[in-house]
Amino acid sequence: GESVGLHLPTLSVQEGDNSIINCAYSNSASDYFIWYKQESGKGPQFIIDIRSNMDKRQGQRVTVLLNKTVKHLSLQIAATQPGDSAVYFCAENMLIQGAQKLVFGQGTRLTINP
């Protein structure tokens, strides 16, 4: 079936440490993936994306890694800050019957400890 899931529902890290949030996807035909950050009471905020013809993409303090062999996606956040506390969703952009559709996983709650 079409599903995107996350390995861990919660993750706690010390401020200043690096965080790694994982995601598994099931549709090998998906060609585009997005990570979103969602703070309490707000809509999902775009963080970084990656196309299936890439295996790594870097942004500011964030890196997304894509392993198509095992259908695994990860988000690395360097030197985590209190403002990074949020729920992180990976989303799989699939083309279904001519329509682009984002399929979200359940999310991982990232908590930064001082």
Added chain:
Amino acid sequence: DTGVSQNPRHKITKRGQNVTFRCDPISEHNRLYWYRQTLGQGPEFLTYFQNEAQLEKSRLLSDRFSAERPKGSFSTLEIQRTEQGDSAMYLCASSLLWLSGNTIYFGEGSWLTVV
């Protein structure tokens, strides 16, 4: 850049009443999406428009739900005869479909509480 705008941000209504949410997408974005999100879950796709045409509706969208985008700009989502199970955050998103990608940007959502 004003981003995707939604209103009202919060709505409390009695069961059986009708509610309408409005979404103003990012200027010049030709695609507009509606998603629904309940507590602890990821957003679920409801429907989307390309310009003024509604191209797909999810099975989640019962006949009490209707969405319009009459001039290909703003969109409305109406829920008739609301039920308690309709309580959720309704998210609007927009994108500019182009050859290299389709990054979807979300608004802040409209919270609906049906009592």
